[in-house]
Amino acid sequence: MSTKGFTTTILHGDRQKAIEHGSLSKPIHTSVAFGYTDARQLASVFQGKEPGFRYGRQGNPTVSALEEKITRMEDGHGTICFATGMGAIGALFQGLLRAGDHVVSSAFLFGNTNSLWNTVAGQGVGVSFVDSTDVAQVEAALTPETKLVFVETIANPRTQVADLARIGELCRARGILYVVDNTMTSPYLFRPKAVGAGLVVNALTKSIGGHGDALGGALTDTGVFDWTAFANIYDTYKKNPAKNWGLAQIRAKALRDFGASLAPEAAHTIAVGAETLALRMERASANALALARALEADDRVAAVYYPGLASHPQHALCTQLFKSYGFLLSFELKEGIDCFDYLNRLQIGIPSSNLGDTRTLVIPVAHTIFFEMGAERRASMGIAESLIRVSVGIEDQDDLLADFLGALPA
Numbered sequence: 001m002s003t004k005g006f007t008t009t010i011l012h013g014d015r016q017k018a019i020e021h022g023s024l025s026k027p028i029h030t031s032v033a034f035g036y037t038d039a040r041q042l043a044s045v046f047q048g049k050e051p052g053f054r055y056g057r058q059g060n061p062t063v064s065a066l067e068e069k070i071t072r073m074e075d076g077h078g079t080i081c082f083a084t085g086m087g088a089i090g091a092l093f094q095g096l097l098r099a100g101d102h103v104v105s106s107a108f109l110f111g112n113t114n115s116l117w118n119t120v121a122g123q124g125v126g127v128s129f130v131d132s133t134d135v136a137q138v139e140a141a142l143t144p145e146t147k148l149v150f151v152e153t154i155a156n157p158r159t160q161v162a163d164l165a166r167i168g169e170l171c172r173a174r175g176i177l178y179v180v181d182n183t184m185t186s187p188y189l190f191r192p193k194a195v196g197a198g199l200v201v202n203a204l205t206k207s208i209g210g211h212g213d214a215l216g217g218a219l220t221d222t223g224v225f226d227w228t229a230f231a232n233i234y235d236t237y238k239k240n241p242a243k244n245w246g247l248a249q250i251r252a253k254a255l256r257d258f259g260a261s262l263a264p265e266a267a268h269t270i271a272v273g274a275e276t277l278a279l280r281m282e283r284a285s286a287n288a289l290a291l292a293r294a295l296e297a298d299d300r301v302a303a304v305y306y307p308g309l310a311s312h313p314q315h316a317l318c319t320q321l322f323k324s325y326g327f328l329l330s331f332e333l334k335e336g337i338d339c340f341d342y343l344n345r346l347q348i349g350i351p352s353s354n355l356g357d358t359r360t361l362v363i364p365v366a367h368t369i370f371f372e373m374g375a376e377r378r379a380s381m382g383i384a385e386s387l388i389r390v391s392v393g394i395e396d397q398d399d400l401l402a403d404f405l406g407a408l409p410a
């Protein structure tokens, strides 16, 4: 690991080689193809005998600079970027799983990840959804076919926090790949490598890009998992050193074959946004804590869910594992207060479905992002029909508190 601090490391982390033409920020390479003066060199790049780029779908210099930056953020071994966060999660299925395999997933999930696992279940991979705040439930769901365990750090929207370290110990003891979606914490607040995660998912669209202006996703191999224990690696990818097997297979079987490649323009936008991740996370976390405390103290609010509150069931765990408690909170208004009318009275919080933006965004969860799954599954995830999710931004704190408290009915 670098001995330098987080922000110093990521600011300089995309300078893999010499500075190109003096440009300090990594240039946007739009070329899809890469030419070689020696045809033998082209062949040797294709055969993986020397580094180089083949075709834009599998790799691009601008994207690869961002991959290097994210590897450093996660203190990992390597990273592959995808067009979206869902592209990165889908790559787990495309690149690593086969019919008959089994996955244990947290029941508290980003809505589209929940939908993806259900799709996968229809394609021959068994999926068990468990309460990931309790390692005993994860353990009880394991079968001899279980290839990976998947959890989120802070689940959106109800902020349940998986029992991250104990699940990590369980997976290590059983030789099972542990995948942690770090989107809600970001590598600035938490590095899943510390709890034994083998692969880390980041939706770059959210706080790493940070400005709501580019889609992207990443899978980082932390270097912790022993790929020789993973039965699904094809012989072709075993020509690499074992610590590279996972990413080599994912880059070919998922990125190359399914094609959810990150565009160089988006990679550049995300890389610029990433430079201020630490500054934005500190500010948004402080805002979120102040807002959560103010809402909890108000008797027109029925419940507030935020890991920074002493009332949160996993508060102590979060204090131990995370640098601060993040930008995501949710709350329920007292019965009789219409959540749509309330949201319409806000002047700073914008009704919108994104997360991790510089601006504060609000959404009535049951009526939008979690509508398709139906009332029963919502109830099982602890999502009340009146739940409001807030992705807290970096506005001035007084303005934010005045907006959310002022919109409560007298």
Ligand SMILES: *Cc1c(COP(=O)(O)O)cnc(C)c1O
Residues within 6 Å of the ligand: 084, 085, 086, 087, 110, 113, 152, 156, 181, 183, 184, 203, 204, 205, 206, 215, 216, 217, 355
């Ligand atoms: C947004 C999000 C994703 C998916 O990212 P996209 O870039 O929107 O595809 C995955 N996991 C979590 C926790 C997210 O918040």
